[in-house]
Amino acid sequence: MLNCAKVSIVKDIIKYFFLFLFFSLLSKADEVTKYSLDNGYCYKQLNFHECTFNDGSKIIGQLDNSGKWNKNVKKIYQNGDIDYLYYRNGEIRYGIRYFDNGYYIGDLTSSNTFYDFGSVYFNNGEKWSFQNWHEEKKLGYKQFPNGSKLIGRFNKDFKILIEIPLNRDFQSQLDEMEILARKVEINFKREYEKFLSKKRIYLSNSSNQTSSSTKKLISSKNNKDNQSIFVSLGIIFILIVIVLLKNASSSKITQTETKENQNRRGAQKEIERYKDFSLADSRKLFSYGVKKYMSMPEACKQLRSEYFKWMTVSNNPDGLKKSLSKKNINNIIQLRKKLEC
Secondary structure (H helix, E strand, C coil): CCHHHHHHHHHHHHHHHHHHHHHHHHHHHCCCEEEEECCEEEEEECCEEEEEECCCCEEEEEECCCCCEEEEEEEECCCCCEEEEEEECCEEEEEEEEECCEEEEEEECCCCCEEEEEEEEECCCCEEEECCCCCCCEEEEEECCCCCEEEEEECCCCCEEECCCCCCCHHHHHHHHHHHHHHHHHHHHHHHHHHHHHHHHHHHHHCCCCCHHHHHHHHHHHHHHHHHHHHHHHHHHHHHHHHHHHHHHHHHHHHHHHHHHHHHHHHHHHHCCCCCCCHHHHHHHHHCCCCCCCCHHHHHHHHHHHHHHHHHHCCCCCHHHHHHHHHHHHHHHHHHHHHCC
């Protein structure tokens, strides 16, 4: 095999080995694992966590690199209330909060209380919308099931203080916030479905394990086995590379030596001639069976034999053979003269 071909093979092996290693590690990292907390347990896939606590509450979503909740997160409380919250830098920004008698959608404080623009949708069909939920006196409207509205400033008990018109941008700003908040639930459910597909595989694989201690032992053993496999693959890979590089180097030396030997033989062949004959005459002699080691009489005898052979061919009615015979007879006559036969 050529040296360049072996080097190419080595490069391909290196490339595919690291691709295999990368996707193996990626596949391993993408698996769901379970870990314990002091007050519960969590399932984890990459940065996505589903944590269940001893009091029955849950929190599900992504963590950022610093371990804080990030983006779309779902909270389930002991009483069954559900929140879909959008986190940024570990703090709540906006979202949806579900209650027994309806839900709130809009801005939220970092402590998860109503803030700025938002609306409460009641199960009875009422809707309360305000632009300053965090203040004692709120500006907005109460919309009733029949479609009528009470617009103005309300007190802390949501009773009208004064009827005044709202800013013309009020509704557009409220709608924008509601759209943002509704996306939290939609995006969370899409992300959670992907997590659940991986979790189902994990639970299926773990169904035959009878105790948490057994799980830990098997997990530990699998980790050690995986480490051993990767180490073994690494050693085999290194050995293959060393052997191929060594063979490639020796192949290069052998090719160089072979080429040099061929060049020497070619040079020797170029200068091979009969006695003091020219190269052209020597080649003609050799073409008629004369050997370099033959004496002059032996060479003459060989040419005489060739002469009679071609004389026989000259009687052939085939014009091409007759012409070839004539040419060879003339060549032999000239060579015999040079040999002084």
